[in-house]
Amino acid sequence: MNAIEVLAQAGIRPTPQRLAVAEFVLAGRTHPTADEVFAAVQHTCPTISRATVYNTLRLLVNKGLLREQVLREGVTVFDAERTAHHHFVDEETGQIHDVPWEALKVYGADQLGGFEVHDLQVVLRGRRRRA
Amino acid sequence: MNAIEVLAQAGIRPTPQRLAVAEFVLAGRTHPTADEVFAAVQHTCPTISRATVYNTLRLLVNKGLLREQVLREGVTVFDAERTAHHHFVDEETGQIHDVPWEALKVYGADQLGGFEVHDLQVVLRGRRRRA
DNA sequence: TCCGGTGTTGGACACATTCTAACTTTGGAC
DNA sequence: GTCCAAAGTTAGAATGTGTCCAACACCGGA
Incomplete structure (x- = not known):
């Protein structure tokens, strides 16, 4: 299932910005911070703004596609692994x-x-x- | 054992500022943030600066009198309970x-x-x- | 008393995150 | 196709937490 389908299934309108974020964040086995997501996504979508990255990450969390974790000092990391x-x-x-x-x-x-x-x-x- | 003795025993020179921080932070059963410590200590020591509060908290952590915990989003909290x-x-x-x-x-x-x-x-x- | 080291101060700085107000894009309704 | 309102995006300002820095204060010993 590709990113478009994942977003659509969650009831999220799949804009290019959201797709770029989702593709990066749902693919890897990493635990990126919002800023790491921002930096990575800029390669494929150079005009994206920080606010959109934060908005999209929150959206994905609210829809249950992503989990927010308090594990590192001073920053929030995101985790694509949804099972406990x-x-x-x-x-x-x-x-x-x-x-x-x-x-x-x-x-x-x-x-x-x-x-x-x-x-x-x-x-x-x-x-x-x-x- | 009062705060003066606690600090002295840990090899920390017990200045009034450090005593004020230690008395607040080692007494309660709370898990305060640095800023909460700052606000509380200002009642007894109004001229204390933010920097001193941060310095003292770090000192107490380094000497093992306090533990730093990553449990809340965006902030560090301190824990006076030293056992696991x-x-x-x-x-x-x-x-x-x-x-x-x-x-x-x-x-x-x-x-x-x-x-x-x-x-x-x-x-x-x-x-x-x-x- | 003088001096060096330690401690304190307030403000500047850095960083993560949220907010805001203007702009762009989208999906109908006509 | 054109228009409009809603949804989405943007850059930058604002907020909040924490660190850094240079100047000042204090203390103990020569």
Whole structure:
């Protein structure tokens, strides 16, 4: 399914600007910031403005095509992986890696009196070992 | 142990500004942002500058008296609880609550090939039920 | 008392993000 | 095709968080 179809299916009018953003952000396995998206999209759509990138990213988040993650200091990153998973943050490079949901088991979240949990993830920080 | 002793023991010269910051930030069970600390400390120390608040908070973090947490969008919050624990973020109010380490069990983090985990926490998001 | 080091200050700066007001494009209605 | 209103886009201004910097204040020791 290409980007046009994805947007249309979500009820988003597929303008060239939105397509450029969606193609970049839904394709890769990265966790880009809004500014990284802006920089990348300028190659294919040089007149696009920052505001449109922010607007489009928010739109994609609201329609559930993208998730917003608070993982790096000072910036918001976006995650195209929509199924539940955990995150590993490399403390040296700031890079964020997805950790499959099945790789970790969390017990006890349903027994927290007073808290209605909508979302849960394990955030790991450390160093990525060289291969 | 009062704030003067705490700072002295950490090898920090206890100036009035640092005491004001330390007294506020080490006392409460809140997770304040730097700006909230600044606002609060101005009541007891009206001439303090933003720079000193940031400098002092960083100093306290470096000396291990405080932890920096990336939990809210766009801002860094500080946490006086130094032992390992998890966090619950209220999606409506943005308030952050500590979840005791023993309340949740996480398995599998030591079997992640390629990742050397230094720190781990579960981040829960949802709504706090009224009591 | 003088001096060097440490700490503080306020303002300038940098960056991420949102807002605004004007402009462009689109999809009908005629 | 022409017109219009709605939707989308744009550049730049504004806001908010955090850092940097140069000048000043304070303290302890010679």
